[in-house]
Amino acid sequence: MKKTTITISIILLALIGGYVMYQKFFSSPANPSPISNTTGDGQTSAPHESINPGSIGSDNNPTSNTTGNSGGIAQAGTYKDGQYTGNVANAVYGPIQVKVIVSQGKITDIQMLQYPNSPGHTTEVSSQSLPILKTEAIQAQSANVQIVSGATQTSEGFIQSLTSALAKAV
Amino acid sequence: MKQWRIIMGMPVIVEIIDRSASESIMGRVFDYFTWVDQTFSTFKPDSEISKINDGRVKLEHASGEMRQIFALAEQTKQEANGYFDIVTNDGKYDPSGIVKGWAIWQAATMLANAGFSNFYVEAGGDIQVQGSGGEGAGWKVGIKNPFNVQEIVKVVYVKNNEGIATSGTYERGAHIYNPKNRRREPSDIVSITVVGPNIYEADRFATAAFAMGREGIGFIDHLNGFAGYAIDRNRQATMTRQFDYYTHP
Numbered sequence: 567m568k569k570t571t572i573t574i575s576i577i578l579l580a581l582i583g584g585y586v587m588y589q590k591f592f593s594s595p596a597n598p599s600p601i602s603n604t605t606g607d608g609q610t611s612a613p614h615e616s617i618n619p620g621s622i623g624s625d626n627n628p629t630s631n632t633t634g635n636s637g638g639i640a641q642a643g644t645y646k647d648g649q650y651t652g653n654v655a656n657a658v659y660g661p662i663q664v665k666v667i668v669s670q671g672k673i674t675d676i677q678m679l680q681y682p683n684s685p686g687h688t689t690e691v692s693s694q695s696l697p698i699l700k701t702e703a704i705q706a707q708s709a710n711v712q713i714v715s716g717a718t719q720t721s722e723g724f725i726q727s728l729t730s731a732l733a734k735a736v
Numbered sequence: 737m738k739q740w741r742i743i744m745g746m747p748v749i750v751e752i753i754d755r756s757a758s759e760s761i762m763g764r765v766f767d768y769f770t771w772v773d774q775t776f777s778t779f780k781p782d783s784e785i786s787k788i789n790d791g792r793v794k795l796e797h798a799s800g801e802m803r804q805i806f807a808l809a810e811q812t813k814q815e816a817n818g819y820f821d822i823v824t825n826d827g828k829y830d831p832s833g834i835v836k837g838w839a840i841w842q843a844a845t846m847l848a849n850a851g852f853s854n855f856y857v858e859a860g861g862d863i864q865v866q867g868s869g870g871e872g873a874g875w876k877v878g879i880k881n882p883f884n885v886q887e888i889v890k891v892v893y894v895k896n897n898e899g900i901a902t903s904g905t906y907e908r909g910a911h912i913y914n915p916k917n918r919r920r921e922p923s924d925i926v927s928i929t930v931v932g933p934n935i936y937e938a939d940r941f942a943t944a945a946f947a948m949g950r951e952g953i954g955f956i957d958h959l960n961g962f963a964g965y966a967i968d969r970n971r972q973a974t975m976t977r978q979f980d981y982y983t984h985p
Contacts, residue, residue: 699953701974704889704967706881711891712869716861716880717904717927 737762743769744777744836746860752847753854753870761850765843765857772839775801778830789828808940809834816944816955837901837939840864844935857935862901862942864935865894872985882926882967890965890973892931892982899935903928903946904967928952928966931982938962 647669737757740749748769750762775784784802787793795806809822809831822831836859843857844864854867856875869875874895878888882904894900904927928946932938941962945952956964957976964976 699957699974699976700980701972704881704971704973706884706887707878707889707891709876709878709888709891711876711878711888712871713856713858713863713865713875714861714878714880714888715863715892715900715902715929716885717882717902 739766741766741769744773744859745779747858748860749856749858750843750847751856751869752852753867754852756851757855761847761852764850765846768843768846769839769859772835775799776805776831776835778828778832785829785831805831805835805838808838808936812940812944816941816947819947820940820944833943834940836860837862837899837936840939841899841934841936862899862935862939863894864897864899866897874985876985879929879965880927883971889967890929890983892929892965893985894931894982898931898933899938900929900931901935901939901942902930903939903942924969925949925952925966926969928956928964930956931963931979932959933961 738749738751739762740747742748743766748766750765752761773783774780777783778785778789780786784793784799788795788798788802795803798806806822806829809820812820812834820833822829822833824830840857840859840862841864844855844866847855847857848866852866854869856863856865856869858864861880863875863877865875865877867874874893877892877894877900879890879892879902881887881889892900904925925946928942930938930942930945932941941956941959942964945956945964945966948955953964953966953974953976956962957978962976963978963982965979966974968974
């Protein structure tokens with residue numbers, strides 16, 4: 567269970583981090599979905615090499631993983647160099663706040679300024695990388711397929727069941 | 737040979753490519769789904785699950801299949817960090833979130849044991865494939881567009897007898913709030929498709945991942961042997977690192 571909690575925490579960090587960056591760099595009313603068709607892992611980095619979260623808690627280490635990784639989301643040169651602190655976001659396990667460090671237009675580090683107080687996360691989280699996943703805008707496909715997968719249309723009971731499950735997951 | 741019936745309130749489709757396909761094997765598969773419905777449907781007052789829910793049958797005296805489903809549900813709850821539960825708000829059991837995938841998997845196993853090697857079994861958009869659909873290796877599966885159910889938005893090549901399941905709601909305005917933090921925005925994920933080692937695995941983790949909202953696709957990304965494709969309300973899709981493998985024939 568603890569392992570799962572840790573895993574979820576890591577995912578959460580990735581998502582919040584990504585969201586903060588998204589807010590920071592992409593929010594623009596004139597161009598609401600600019601991250602379409604960008605590749606999270608980047609064209610040049612291996613799939614499992616993504617941004618290192620840096621150390622968690624008081625032991626921040628801004629030098630971690632500062633080389634050789636495009637960090638995904640944007641292509642080179644998209645960001646202005648500097649350090650950007652995100653808003654405090656409420657995550658599943660508590661408030662979270664990140665600082666993003668950009669160097670030569672690339673994200674080189676994400677530091678956690680605030681991190682939820684879930685027990686036992688510190689060392690294990692800091693030893694794992696945060697995946698940034700590839701995104702794309704959906705488009706209708708003309709290809710003929712043999713089978714179609716979709717959500718069952720009996721969604722009312724499904725929603726009820728999910729909501730009740732969630733009520734207990736608090 | 738391809739046949740379908742409406743069972744459990746949804747279309748159940750079986751296609752067998754092998755020439756030895758027969759009415760009788762089709763009948764056995766549909767009979768099995770009918771039995772599942774009669775046993776596990778909470779809408780049927782005399783189903784075994786209804787008898788458990790109103791106290792006529794004690795869980796410890798329930799059938800082996802029922803106890804197996806309860807055990808699998810408990811296991812899934814643990815593995816999904818609580819984001820899966822067959823106990824409803826009013827304290828009743830509703831195992832429908834796990835029964836469908838399990839039943840499809842059992843039906844596919846039945847066909848394989850009967851000697852068939854190229855077929856699929858689908859119930860309500862959740863699919864177990866075996867062998868090939870006749871055009872190259874594996875089966876070519878489309879992911880339905882949540883915004884237009886007549887369209888597909890992604891083609892997935894399922895080559896290794898995997899299962900593929902989609903969880904989601906295509907109803908506008910049906911938001912699921914995450915009660916772990918009520919100040920958060922409701923989830924903006926409208927569907928998540930999961931490919932897994934079999935349909936039982938794919939279905940249960942698709943259900944759990946959908947309940948996780950934004951975090952769900954990352955949860956799938958961290959599961960060994962699984963791939964996922966989540967679509968949000970802005971028509972943006974996010975895919976796991978393993979998903980790319982399934983986009984090529």
